[in-house]
Amino acid sequence: MNTRVSAMLKITIPLLAAAFWIQGANARQATISDEPLSDRRVAYTMHVKLDPDSKTVSGTQRLTWRNPDSVPVDELQFHLYLNAFKNENSTFMKESGGQHRGFSAGVQDSWGGVDIMRMQIAADPVADVSPTLPPETGLDLLDRIRFIHPDDDNELDQTVMAVSLPYSVQPGESITLDFDFESRLPEIFSRTGWKTGESGNPFFMVAQWFPKIAVYEIPGQRYVPEDAQKGRWNAHQFHENSEFYADFGTYDVTISVPESYVLGATGLLESEEITDGIRTVRYIADDVHDFAWTASPDFLVYTDQWEHVALRLLIQPAHQAQAQRHFDAAKVALEYYAEWVGEYPYTTLTLVDGIGGANGMEYPTLITCGTIYRLPKWIRALEIVTIHEFGHQYFYGLLASNEFEEAWLDEGVNSYIETRLVDAEYGPGSVIDFAGFQLTDTDAQRIAYTKNSPSRGALFTNSWEYPFGDYNKASYVKPATVLHTLERYLGWETMREFLKTYYDTWRFRHPTTRDLQDVAEAVSEQDLDWFFDQYVYGTATFDYKIYSLSTRRIDTVDEDDASAMYESHVTIERTGDGVFPQILRATFRDGSEEIRQWSGEETWIEMVFRSDEPLVEAFIDPENRILLDTNRLNNRRILQVDADSSLARTAQLRLISFIQQLLVVFSGIF
Amino acid sequence: MSFSRSPRNSYGLFRQGISTATRRPRLVGLLYGVNLVAGFMVTIPIYLALNSATATTGFSSELATQFDITLWADVMEDALPTLAGLFSQRFWIFPVVFLWKAIASIGIISTLYSRGLQSFWQGVGEYSGRAIVLALAFLVPVAALGVGIAISVFILSAIWPGEVGEFWIFVVFIPVSLVIGLSVLDLMHDYARMELVIGTNTVGKSMLSGVLWPLRHFNSIGLYAGWFVIALILLAIPTMIDVRTGGLWGVFILQQLFLFARAGVTVAWFGSEIDLYDTALTAELPAIARVEAEPGFAEENQL
Incomplete structure (x- = not known):
């Protein structure tokens, strides 16, 4: 190589690299947009420190909230979710009995909570905050705090806090509040807290951990009437069966942890430094409605990239061999959601392999997945939970419906897309594929609804108001089945257009069930009241059966139809209260078929066929379009004389050998 | 039969067992037949319940050839209420199988050792009572094994907490311990x-x-393990046969052939063990006693 060229390259390459690095560094941002994507009604700046010994997070928080109403607001409301774990008197503990999704409250130090040591209106003259604050107004708000319980009469619940302001925040203006707070983390059994890992080191999932302002809904927003004189706070206590609801904004969070800890958080890592054994990291997140983070000395870190999204996996050492499965599932989810719903607007996605009750949870740009040691590949639990939690980046994260009041809009719509995606990607046996046993996600969710008291639990129900433990059914599996049925009714292309339009129209805007229906009706150009009233707002169950089937040779030949020699009767009965347009396929002895349609409204109908061949089979919904059907077996019937013992004979012959082997093994024991 | 008195190697013992089984087709057939009848007894409720639920639905053929969990x-x-009721009426099969194993074993031993001089059923008639008591007595060490494994699991869980430990304890240690034990x-x-x-001992002494x-004759462990592997293979193959191979009846017949072979293995297994038992016993007798002793199982077969 020429020495002069070489010398030039030695100078220019580092310069170019530096230039690219600077450009790249400047280009790094939390979303793909230079402009705000949301209304950004809130802005949080926090400096907090984790004390692993006392299991506490303490620090300061500056919150700026903008009044979106057209009238002044003189009260603020906050969620203090961690107070659900404060004692056994909280609504959450009373409802759950210290049990949540199979995990139990810890016995060592299971209690948590948030203590606010200082809360006052910021009056920093330099900052452009609280501009309308009268000069004589007191700044301290601690004495103005009171706990409210909008959902029940539990006066001991402290998960919702109201603060009356000494002045009114004018329309469009902001108020800035400063907090000193300490969050005591409970031993994890429900989403948040700490747990000791395999190595004996602690794992922290720090979620729902800071004083978080509730959503102020203005007239016309969600269910506040358009003509209401003013808006209202929408805050609910933390329940066993409820998740979250908050406004979009920005987060700038600086976290200090011991140097040995690996940390992951919502948003983009802005800076990281280590001083005197303390690791201090700063994360920024834009256009999100929550901020969660995790820390543990045990995490192994893997990174990957999907288009504009930097993927980061924090995984337990025991699960190291499954790192690639996490990334593969996340990329599949990113791909399909982008294609079916819309673009993922954030530049980061952190996958956390947590411990126990922390897993299977969603936070903006951060999800907890969860697996077990040596999970076989034929069980796709890891993939499904990763895909499901990623889907919540849309249905929870971006669309941000009120999970207290309409959980199905997040969990249910997401479950529908999850099942569709998982089945499309992994095919038959998408959930379990072992030794000829194949279980698809859609079928699993379908039978979890149809075989579990299907007449109980409307989708549109406050999440804490499901009796008999119907929350999971009504929020996850039933809505997935409802939407699969809607898809088959409207067609996939229309359904996809509906999903895209719903996303484009309502992202960052807290849509309701009514909004979703409006989009579905606009896209499909159909009135869908009949469908939503029955299966979303109501508890209609769907089942039609072939009640009877008969055929006989007729003596007199119809004058108009000389070939008619057989008259066949099919009686269809609607055994459920749900109505759905029906298609009946009649098959005759020579294999010919006749299709008839029926509105399905009557409780029963008799159809008469005249043909030169006897009718041998009647089949309603032969294309299996109506997944809400609680019993498909009775959709089809053949003549008694054609009774077919194939299944019984096959099952018996196959089982005989199995039973024989079982008996050989059993007798071998003795 | 051609039992030999000389110390045998493993190959010889296996060959002896196989030779025994091939010369006793009726005995093999009896064991297979009882097993088949028991299988039928248990599966008749399945046939009745499924036939009642599906015969006129039109889904019968479809379900017979492809799995559809929603239809199932x-x-x-x-069908479940019918099945549950009928199955509960079939629970007697398990104590019957237990008793059959106890008496069939001594019938096999009796007829094989006597080279057919004593029939299977004569052996059953003569030794059944004590054989059943012996089998019941062996439930005590079976229970002790269960308790021992439970204690081991408790200790191991304390030493090795967490999911990695749980995996090795519950997925590996317990099944392996159970199989070996x-x-x-x-x-x-x-x-x-x-x-x-053969030794005409009391139940207590026999036990x-x-x-x-096995502590005195290590080669009995090798012999058992060898037959165990063969038996395992013969049980595993029918399970792995693809149901689409040869159609329903073809697969059924193929599976039954393997199960017949498995019954043959039972006879052969005992044949080998009897050979080993007799050879070892003869070798242990004092020289003078051996001279004076009546011809044994192996010795007789050399004559």
């Missing part, structure tokens, strides 16, 4: 039965001798 959920919803007890039980029938047998 409907079928089970319809039950196999060792089955091995002891086999020789205890021989002590009962003690059977328990000590």
Whole structure:
């Protein structure tokens, strides 16, 4: 190589690299947009420190909230979710009995909570905050705090806090509040807290951990009437069966942890430094409605990239061999959601392999997945939970419906897309594929609804108001089945257009069930009241059966139809209260078929066929379009004389050998 | 039969067992037949319940050839009460199988050792009572094994908490311990039965001798393990046969052939063990006693 060229390259390459690095560094941002994507009604700046010994997070928080109403607001409301774990008197503990999704409250130090040591209106003259604050107004708000319980009469619940302001925040203006707070983390059994890992080191999932302002809904927003004189706070206590609801904004969070800890958080890592054994990291997140983070000395870190999204996996050492499965599932989810719903607007996605009750949870740009040691590949639990939690980046994260009041809009719509995606990607046996046993996600969710008291639990129900433990059914599996049925009714292309339009129209805007229906009706150009009233707002169950089937040779030949020699009767009965347009396929002895349609409204109908061949089979919904059907077996019937013992004979012959082997093994024991 | 008195190697013992089984087709057929009848008895309720639920639905053929969990959920919803009722009426099969194993074993030992001079049923008639008591007595070490494994699991869980430990304890340690433990007890039980029938000992002495047998004759463990593997393969193959191979009846017949072979293995297994037992016993006799002793199983077969 020429020495002069070489010398030039030695100078220019580092310069170019530096230039690219600077450009790249400047280009790094939390979303793909230079402009705000949301209304950004809130802005949080926090400096907090984790004390692993006392299991506490303490620090300061500056919150700026903008009044979106057209009238002044003189009260603020906050969620203090961690107070659900404060004692056994909280609504959450009373409802759950210290049990949540199979995990139990810890016995060592299971209690948590948030203590606010200082809360006052910021009056920093330099900052452009609280501009309308009268000069004589007191700044301290601690004495103005009171706990409210909008959902029940539990006066001991402290998960919702109201603060009356000494002045009114004018329309469009902001108020800035400063907090000193300490969050005591409970031993994890429900989403948040700490747990000791395999190595004996602690794992922290720090979620729902800071004083978080509730959503102020203005007239016309969600269910506040358009003509209401003013808006209202929408805050609910933390329940066993409820998740979250908050406004979009920005987060700038600086976290200090011991140097040995690996940390992951919502948003983009802005800076990281280590001083005197303390690791201090700063994360920024834009256009999100929550901020969660995790820390543990045990995490192994893997990174990957999907288009504009930097993927980061924090995984337990025991699960190291499954790192690639996490990334593969996340990329599949990113791909399909982008294609079916819309673009993922954030530049980061952190996958956390947590411990126990922390897993299977969603936070903006951060999800907890969860697996077990040596999970076989034929069980796709890891993939499904990763895909499901990623889907919540849309249905929870971006669309941000009120999970207290309409959980199905997040969990249910997401479950529908999850099942569709998982089945499309992994095919038959998408959930379990072992030794000829194949279980698809859609079928699993379908039978979890149809075989579990299907007449109980409307989708549109406050999440804490499901009796008999119907929350999971009504929020996850039933809505997935409802939407699969809607898809088959409207067609996939229309359904996809509906999903895209719903996303484009309502992202960052807290849509309701009514909004979703409006989009579905606009896209499909159909009135869908009949469908939503029955299966979303109501508890209609769907089942039609072939009640009877008969055929006989007729003596007199119809004058108009000389070939008619057989008259066949099919009686269809609607055994459920749900109505759905029906298609009946009649098959005759020579294999010919006749299709008839029926509105399905009557409780029963008799159809008469005249043909030169006897009718041998009647089949309603032969294309299996109506997944809400609680019993498909009775959709089809053949003549008694054609009774077919194939299944019984096959099952018996196959089982005989199995039973024989079982008996050989059993007798071998003795 | 051609039993030899000389110390045998493993190959010789296996060959002896196979030779025994091939010369006793009726005995093999009896074991297979009882097993088949028991299988039918258990599966008749399945046939009745499924036929009632599906015969006129039109889904019968479809379900027979492809798995559809949503339809199966409907079928089970319809058939489960019937199945549950009928199955509960079939629980007697398990104690019957237990008793059959106890008496069939001593019948086999009796007829094989006597070279057919004593029939299977004569052996059953003569030794059944004591064989059943012996089998019941062996439930004690089976229970002890269960308790021992439970204690081990408790200790291991304390030493090795967490999911990695749980995996190795519950997925590996417990099944392996159960298989090894039950196999060792089955091995002891086999020789205890021989002590009962051939050695004409009391139940207590037979059991003690059977328990000590593998400790005194290590080659019995190798012999047992060899037949265990063969038996395992013969049981595993029918399970793995693709149901689409040869159609329903073809697969059924193929599976039954393997199960017939498995019954043959039972006879052959005992044949080998009897050969080993007799050879070892003869070798242990004092020289003078051996001279004075009546011709044994192996010795007789050399004549």
